Amino acid sequence: MSEPHSDVILDVTGLSCPMPILRAKKALAAMDAGQVLQVLATDKSAPDDFAAFCRQTGHELLHLQNKDDGIMIMWVKHR
Numbered sequence: 699m700s701e702p703h704s705d706v707i708l709d710v711t712g713l714s715c716p717m718p719i720l721r722a723k724k725a726l727a728a729m730d731a732g733q734v735l736q737v738l739a740t741d742k743s744a745p746d747d748f749a750a751f752c753r754q755t756g757h758e759l760l761h762l763q764n765k766d767d768g769i770m771i772m773w774v775k776h777r
Contacts, residue, residue: 702760702773704736705729711740711769718744719751722774726757729776734760737772748772 708725710718718739725735737748745762752759756777763771 701763701771702734702736702775704773705733707736707738709738710744711738713739714741715743715747719747722748722751723755726774726776731776733776735774735776737774739770739772740768744770745772748774 706725706729708722710721713721718737718741722735722737729735737744741747748762749759751757752774758775758777760773760775761771762773765771
């Protein structure tokens with residue numbers, strides 16, 4: 699799958715739980731329904747955390763990509 703379009707990019711590399719989720723929540727609050735937030739994270743628990751966050755909030759986790767440099771990229775579509 700090719701990378702989804704991103705309306706906003708949020709770099710939370712170097713931050714650990716719960717900061718990536720809190721920063722994403724704040725970014726999503728400023729976005730419109732249907733827009734896509736791209737999150738760059740290094741916290742190993744980020745993929746599971748974002749999957750749970752999306753289940754709980756109704757946002758959609760569109761795609762997850764692991765880069766060779768340890769950075770994980772998640773695309774979250776605003777509900």
